[in-house]
Amino acid sequence: MGSITTWMAAIGTLGLLSFAWKDNKFYSICEHIYVASGAAHALVLGVKNIKANAIIPLAEGKLLAIIPIVLGLMFYARFIPGQMRWTRYPIAATVGIGFGQSLPRLASTNFVSQIRATFKVWSFNSVLVIVGIICVILFFYFSASKRGQRFLQYPSRFGRIIMMMAFGALFGNTVMGRLSLMIGRLSFLFRDWLGIVG
Amino acid sequence: MSIFAPKQFFALISFIIMVGLVLYKVQQARNGKVPTIRKIAGLEAIEEAVGRATEMGRPIHYTPGTGNLVAATFAGLEVLGLAARTVARYGAQIIVTIRRPLVLPIADEIVRNSYMAEGIVESYSPDSVRYISSEQFAYAAGVMGIMSREKIAANIMLGYFLAESLMLSETGFKMGAIQIAGTDNRSQVPFFVATCDYVLIGEELFAAGAVASGNPLKLGSIAGQDLGKIYAILLLVIGSVTVNLGLNFLVDLMSK
The missing domain is CATH 3.40.50 (Rossmann fold)
Structure with a gap:
């Protein structure tokens, strides 16, 4: 029947799955334990990160580690009345670094490579793909004048139909993935916990 | 040694063009020509x-x-x-x-x-x-x-x-x-x-x-990105037509 950890995982699984029936005390208890465990896990990870990226480098004399430490401490300015503005600097630094890191990838992978991949010898399929892409792009054209909007009406409607077809395929694909997760959970309950199936 | 990452040159040019279009529309919005965005x-x-x-x-x-x-x-x-x-x-x-x-x-x-x-x-x-x-x-x-x-x-x-x-x-x-x-x-x-x-x-x-x-500059940015979409459509159409005519200059250019 498994160890205590298997029992805990099984009870947690059943508790969270019980929400599919309705909100109940069992779910509520499991939910609170889950959220609390998440908070505890994040705290431990946070402490480990501070130790690895701030305390140890500082102890080794790497003074540059002071910069992220100061930026990190600035987040706590929101707890000092009237000093909330200081939290904007670390946020700006985080956004700036993230944006800078993603920029080269965005321009080449999401733009140039995608367009180049559509250059194909014409066939019914390739023409349909090109027309579909253009109509979908036109669906996302927001700043057209009233006359322009009348012109865009039909291409953007076709673009919406194309997107819905793509979403349908994506939906089916993801549902299959979710079903395999569900099967994984059921197999845990019946095999690892109850030992009913081999 | 080149100062550009390999196969990123066209991406850089496209990026500069699109940033230029966004800045142009943002400047227009700053001058009071705020674009109208369709209803969402x-x-x-x-x-x-x-x-x-x-x-x-x-x-x-x-x-x-x-x-x-x-x-x-x-x-x-x-x-x-x-x-x-x-x-x-x-x-x-x-x-x-x-x-x-x-x-x-x-x-x-x-x-x-x-x-x-x-x-x-x-x-x-x-x-x-x-x-x-x-x-x-x-x-x-x-x-x-x-x-x-x-x-x-x-x-x-x-x-x-x-x-x-x-x-x-x-x-x-x-x-x-x-x-x-x-x-x-x-x-x-x-x-x-x-x-x-x-x-x-x-x-x-x-x-x-x-x-x-409600920020006119952000609305200008959206209008600038719309121009970027027109640029993408132009690339798509020109590239498809030229490839089918047996001309590969755009494919070669985009591979640089």
Whole structure:
């Protein structure tokens, strides 16, 4: 029947799955334990990160580690009345670094490579793909004048139909993935916990 | 040694062109020529959702997504400002749930400023903006519990979402809440389409953020990006025609 950890995982699984029936005390208890465990896990990870990226480098004399430490401490300015503005600097630094890191990838992978991949010898399929892409792009054209909007009406409607077809395929694909997760959970309950199936 | 990364030259040129187009439109907006953005149904429905929640005497749940400080989160936060102002004006109650600690102070400031803008800062409750958990499914479980226990009348989910999207929107659907959702993560849009009343697909979210902010420069940026789309369509058409004529200069250029 498994160890205590298997029992805990099984009870947690059943508790969270019980929400599919309705909100109940069992779910509520499991939910609170889950959220609390998440908070505890994040705290431990946070402490480990501070130790690895701030305390140890500082102890080794790497003074540059002071910069992220100061930026990190600035987040706590929101707890000092009237000093909330200081939290904007670390946020700006985080956004700036993230944006800078993603920029080269965005321009080449999401733009140039995608367009180049559509250059194909014409066939019914390739023409349909090109027309579909253009109509979908036109669906996302927001700043057209009233006359322009009348012109865009039909291409953007076709673009919406194309997107819905793509979403349908994506939906089916993801549902299959979710079903395999569900099967994984059921197999845990019946095999690892109850030992009913081999 | 070249100063350019290999096979990135055309990407750089395209990037410069698109930034130039955005800056041109932003400058036009700065000079008073503010572009008109087409109506976005999901954004217009926020007032309806808040009005319904007020009539029912039940709260509105809002989440700016589960992503970190990415573009979709910022768009969600812009719309949060609009939603919170509407909530403050109607005297309704809003519950904002947060997954990322970095997003918490921004969301808190936005909601507080919205109440301040409506002249009722004393009605702002610090409990309105709640950090739940950094753990993805612990966040989802916590939010599902809040939505159910607080009996929300409206559920607005605008930002970056992952696998929790269906869990949240299905709970909102079960509660009978009016649901407005939007994300730029295309694998999650189908779930929102299936369960929500209004869906902002992909870039509609960013346009909604710009409209909600009311900032002419952001509206100019959206118009500039529209010009970027025309540039993409031109590349697509010229490239397809030339490849079929046996000319590969554009393919070669794009490979550089």
